[in-house]
Amino acid sequence: MSEQNQNLDCLEFQRLCLSDPDNQQAAFAEHAHNCTQCMGYLNEVKAMDSSLRDSLDVRTPGDLIARLQLQQEMQQTRGRCGLFKAAALAALLTAGSVLLAGWWQVQHWQTEQQVEQDYQQLLAVVVEHVQGEAFTPVWEFTKANRTANTLLASYDDALQLYPMSNLQFSRICPMGEYRGLHATLQTDHGQITFVYLRGQPLGDLLDTAYQGFITRVKPVRGGNLVLIARDMRALEQGAADLSRAMYWDI
Amino acid sequence: MSDSGNQTGPDQVNYAMISKKRKYALLIEAHAQDLYKYALWLCKDKVMAEDVMQEAFLRAWKSLDSLREAKAAKGWLFTIFRREHARQFERKQFQYRDVESMDTLADAQIGYDDSPQAFALRNALRRLPAEYREPLELQVLGGFSCEEIASLLDISTSAVMTRLFRARKKMRHYLGVEAAPELGLVKK
Numbered sequence: 001m002s003e004q005n006q007n008l009d010c011l012e013f014q015r016l017c018l019s020d021p022d023n024q025q026a027a028f029a030e031h032a033h034n035c036t037q038c039m040g041y042l043n044e045v046k047a048m049d050s051s052l053r054d055s056l057d058v059r060t061p062g063d064l065i066a067r068l069q070l071q072q073e074m075q076q077t078r079g080r081c082g083l084f085k086a087a088a089l090a091a092l093l094t095a096g097s098v099l100l101a102g103w104w105q106v107q108h109w110q111t112e113q114q115v116e117q118d119y120q121q122l123l124a125v126v127v128e129h130v131q132g133e134a135f136t137p138v139w140e141f142t143k144a145n146r147t148a149n150t151l152l153a154s155y156d157d158a159l160q161l162y163p164m165s166n167l168q169f170s171r172i173c174p175m176g177e178y179r180g181l182h183a184t185l186q187t188d189h190g191q192i193t194f195v196y197l198r199g200q201p202l203g204d205l206l207d208t209a210y211q212g213f214i215t216r217v218k219p220v221r222g223g224n225l226v227l228i229a230r231d232m233r234a235l236e237q238g239a240a241d242l243s244r245a246m247y248w249d250i
Numbered sequence: 251m252s253d254s255g256n257q258t259g260p261d262q263v264n265y266a267m268i269s270k271k272r273k274y275a276l277l278i279e280a281h282a283q284d285l286y287k288y289a290l291w292l293c294k295d296k297v298m299a300e301d302v303m304q305e306a307f308l309r310a311w312k313s314l315d316s317l318r319e320a321k322a323a324k325g326w327l328f329t330i331f332r333r334e335h336a337r338q339f340e341r342k343q344f345q346y347r348d349v350e351s352m353d354t355l356a357d358a359q360i361g362y363d364d365s366p367q368a369f370a371l372r373n374a375l376r377r378l379p380a381e382y383r384e385p386l387e388l389q390v391l392g393g394f395s396c397e398e399i400a401s402l403l404d405i406s407t408s409a410v411m412t413r414l415f416r417a418r419k420k421m422r423h424y425l426g427v428e429a430a431p432e433l434g435l436v437k438k
Binding site: 057061064 | 275278282283286287290291296300303304307308311360361362363366367368369370371372375390391395396410411412414415418419421422425426427
């Protein structure tokens with residue numbers, strides 16, 4: 001494979017690939033040219049970088065550029081101002097600091113309250129989201145399993161799913177302020193939707209009825225599993241399927 | 251000196267020969283987009299990203315005379331941004347902690363690609379320890395070389411390379427591309 005590359009062996013090449021895939025050294029280019037396996041490795045790393053770059057791509061707001069330009073013009077104008085403005089600014093800053101300190105106290109208290117409220121609302125948010133999102137057509141189940149596993153692993157690399165023949169992967173659901181995996185399972189008694197939400201696990205397993213749905217919130221490692229069905233038997237079967245399939249590779 | 255008529259790329263401009271106003275305009279033109287992506291990723295919030303960016307550009311304007319070389323402009327600007335972000339982070343730490351721990355901002359709301367693959371990549375990046383994540387962000391988002399990252403982070407180039415190696419290794423592991431911790435095994 002690489003005997004002909006005296007300057008850089010495959011191990012060194014792959015190490016360099018991971019630290020600097022655009023390395024310009026002649027030995028690096030030569031090795032890639034002569035070793036197909038390493039060239040494949042390099043392409044994989046570059047593809048990951050490229051996908052990562054694309055995943056972080058956003059459009060810069062046009063008005064931000066305008067504001068940055070305007071800011072400089074305002075600075076030029078302000079540069080001519082005297083001490084009076086500096087004193088006024090200092091007074092303003094002092095007042096601002098006092099306000100900020102007060103606001104911090106209020107926010108700090110509100111944060112604790114907010115956490116509790118958010119988890120009380122979790123179920124309602126999920127159900128409303130599921131009602132708003134049409135169930136997606138069945139995907140090829142191997143693809144659904146693969147995608148679900150990739151997503152779960154991105155939350156927690158120990159979290160895995162054994163292949164489920166009845167899994168229908170839907171999509172990533174922002175679900176308002178929550179994020180999680182949203183997928184469906186086809187059972188003998190109808191479809192159930194399950195959502196894995198990363199976060200603080202709730203204390204106990206909780207079954208409730210909500211807007212015609214039967215729901216179950218099940219605390220699991222690293223988050224909560226929310227199951228939603230129209231039929232209790234479907235819920236039980238889906239829950240059992242998931243219990244068998246979900247595991248932590250630790 | 252007239253500001254107009256300079257047709258060279260932003261990196262080739264002779265900063266000693268142009269006005270401060272033109273220099274500032276070039277900074278925005280050449281680097282605002284990259285910086286915004288970086289800012290949004292770090293701040294996880296559009297308003298906050300724009301605020302920190304505005305503040306950073308304000309500081310850049312104030313010390314623009316110290317910038318002599320166009321090639322150094324990007325690193326210089328990112329350094330100012332990083333310092334400003336650290337300052338804001340320190341000032342508003344309670345807000346960020348809240349946002350991070352509760353995952354309150356959905357990527358789709360920010361404007362990121364919400365495909366499962368894109369989400370998994372961002373999640374994997376988030377999971378990296380900060381010391382590995384930072385150089386990777388600078389390399390992938392900022393387009394900086396290892397030497398430039400070393401200068402930005404004030405560490406040696408070899409340390410940067412080690413961190414980048416570990417960062418990508420972990421990313422591949424998180425994404426299920428590379429299961430074995432040993433180097434050089436590529437899962438087919």
